[in-house]
Amino acid sequence: MNKLEVPGKFDRAARGYDFLVGINPGYHQALRLSARALGLRPGMRVLDLGCGTGASTAALVAAAPGVEIVAVDASAGMIEQARRKRWPSSVKFVHSRAEDVDEGQFDAVFAAYLVRNLPQPEDTLRHVRGMLKPGGTLVLHEYSVRDSLVSTAVWTLLCSFIVPVGWMVTGDRSLYTYLWRSVVDFDGATALRDRLRRTGFTGVRSAPVPGLQLGVVHTFRGHAPEQEQP
Structure with missing residues (x-):
């Protein structure tokens, strides 16, 4: 399965997605930890890229009630599931690819489990910086295991549960085998920090998210320059 097929696969998996993340211990707590790294304040305008069925959106609402949130996903099925939930009037859902978003400028951008799935990640990150x-502030909440054999082994062990359960719930094994492989092949934390710097972000830092997936999920934080270089 290639990355261009991912949104379509999520369309078909959307109905069972909330059940699958709900049985993942600490999934929502980890998202809230990363959302708090944005340092949000009421009145800010936030872009939630790759919002899925709204788990990351809910983390942003919890982090700072009153922020304006534009939540975007390339999967129409995931957006449909998100819109069925009850949200504050300050939340708007948009069906769009990340690289095509045209919603003005934002104080902050949150992207959970997104960059790994992008066909052209650096082009999209530059587009995000421009928004x-x-x-x-940009915060990425992302799997990153390549720097550690132990973390890779932990991720593979977790997927020995995730893959069969995902297959059972959705009837599609390919999305969950892709999930395992895409994480194993993706940037280590060092490489992703370097990628953010190459695409123009400053003050780049990262830290592992505590809990069951320690060393598997990380929070990455960077900033758009105070003044763009000529």
Whole structure:
């Protein structure tokens, strides 16, 4: 399965997605930890890229009630599931690819489990940087195991549960075998920090998210430059 097929696969998996993340211990707590790294304040405008069925959106609402959130996903099925839930009037859902978003400028951008699935990640990250106000904050909440054999082994062990359960719930094994392989092949934390710097972000830092997936899921934080270089 190639990355261009991922949104369509999520369309078909959307109905069972909330059940699958719901049985993942600490999934929502980890998202809330990363959302808090944005340092949100009421009145800010936030872009939630790759919002799926709204788990990351809910984490943003919990982090700072009153922020304006534009939540975007390339999967129509996932957006449909998200829209069925009850949300504050300050939340808007948009069906769009990340690289095509045209919703103005934002104080902050949150992207959970997204960059690994992008066909052209650096082009999209540059586009995201351009949507941030000067000094605005980007936080990525992402799997990254390549720097550690132990973390890779932990991820593979977790997938020995995730793959069969996902297959049972959705009837599609390919999405969950892709999930395992895409994480194993993706950037280590060092490489992803370097990728953010190459695409123009400053003050780049990362830290592993505590809990069951320690060393598997990380919070990456960077900023748009205060002033773009000529």
